[in-house]
Amino acid sequence: MNSDIKNLDSIPDLIPPDILKHLENDGIPFVRPRRRPEDYIVDVHNYLLPHVPNCQKFIPDWVKWPYIRNLFFIVKGNTVEGNKDAAKIYHEFRDLFPYQSFINWRPDEKDGNILRDDAKFLPILYERNRDRFYDMSKVTDAGDAAVGDPSEFFGEAQNVLVAIDCENADPCKVIGIMKELDKRGFTGKISKILLVDDEHTSSQWRALRRNGNLPLEYYMTERVKDDKSAVDVALTIKFYREIAESRAEGKPIDSAIIVSSDCDFWPLIELTPEVKFLVMLEYDNCSQSYYRRLQNNDVPFVYIDEYFSAGNLELKTETVLQEVIREIEEGYLGKINLFSVINRALNKLELKMNESESTAFYEKYISQMNITFTKNGTAVLQNKPAFKC
16 A cells, blocks of 8 residues: 555455445445555544444443443544554553453553453553442443352252342342343243242332233231231241242242342251252352352352343332332322312412313313423423513
């Protein structure tokens, strides 16, 4: 290109014409006369730059987008000199770049494979931006992911009973893991899900109870003493009752999942040797002694936290949104009847309308209005009719 001053569209053996045609169809007129290769590199940078924000939708909300966005930028990338500086760094440290692909990053040998998993990557990324990443509960660690993979458990199971301790499990994380098990085709082997709740736990458990596809049995315990929960006792009793009933019906439970970080359920596991157990727990809420007890007795376990990483923030958003909508519709809008409002206005003004007048008034004026919310959450009535006086 330098010696013969050839354009990109005149070297089909190196650049297929179809590629340039596709670029042109996408609104990128890439071919320019008497263009140097280094100028084309600047063009590539400038064409890519406006599209970087499109990647934000793939990044979880709990990750600071500017830190990710900066990885796509070349310092002074709109100049030949800036690209030369970036190329120099790339060729000098190529083996240290992830998958030998360039990002805006100063490689360091001690970092190793920064894209091994998000537990490795995010703390380093935040540190490079003079920040610190704290919320490790949302990330997955490759080492932890290998412990108690549920696919092996479900592969050997025939009839699975799931027991959920609502007092010692995060509802959003449990909902997330149930969705993950359903997506992986495991829920077909679940005969029943025992959901034992306490009056002092989160109302978020409603979201799981609304899932009509799950064989769910919900039980709310009552407290005899305000400071003493009965969830673990109730769950144990219901668990053994289900074991006995399934055996009597000729469909014995051969496998069970305990969803709780509470070590009080260890006797249940130990005293039921005919059932193979899988324990689902949260990393930060389980004692080290319980981990060791499970490991020493070859009881597989998985961290619920793994299933709440990244994409499952969408689940948390959905759960909160459903609750907000329910509160608005049942708690606030459920108390408003606009015909009652019209009648109160008529009584206050000592006026009267017959039924047809009231209906016409509602259709012409009231039904056209709608409620919006300001940034501070205040409700505002919109599309109000114009008044002549």
